[in-house]
Amino acid sequence: MSALRLATLEQRHFQLHSTALEQLTEHLNGLDALCRTLGVTPLSRFVDPTALEFAEASRLLPAEERGPLIPDGETGLAWGIEDMAWFPASTGMTTLEALSAYLQRNRPRELTGARHPQLLADLAFCESCLGPLEAEGGQFHLAAGH
Template structure:
């Protein structure tokens, strides 16, 4: 079972799960984490929230296929804001900016064979999504799920 990542943001209790998936980020997560370590910034895997995966697995074990009757009113999901792990956007911005800058100038061995242009585009999408919320003290995570 492979995971899919989406950016989730939270600012003033306004939750948004952004629809575009981060396919290259998840495929090259180990290389990105190694590069983050080299650059001295927080690894991307530190931003991943597994709440959706845990709820999907629990529902499958319980044989529960109808979760629509118990959706959280703030998130529209089977779980609420407090169930998820949140990080300050400023922490993520430091990592995303460092990776983007490095990848635009270098071809690191940690990502040998990776489609760097696509990877940079996904990291820039993270940066663009998070930047407006950073000054408002927003929070984020990279929400992992097993379905698109």
């Protein structure tokens, strides 16, 4: 899977952040196990597969049936805001803060082989983007397939 990227939504303002969350992607299963131990929502629950589904559907269509790609006016993508799964920024912040706090003090066996500083940087990046959205009722997801 290509690296996950953070997508945010406040009101109708959509942003797909360019930062690739490589360590978060590579160690998603270990992070999910850690989330369960910490009693927070697993990160994989926040993954939106819309781009992967669109790419697969496009491959299934015969070339002569594929029309020109017309980007959505709000997202700039081939799909719109309503086509994607969204989650409250507050729920994501709970998970991110729990993981960050734990990983600043520990090196769990679930994450053997992780580049610890980069993993913490991925989590901090997500927190910095979601923090301002939390009070505003913003939403987010981890976009797969971009």
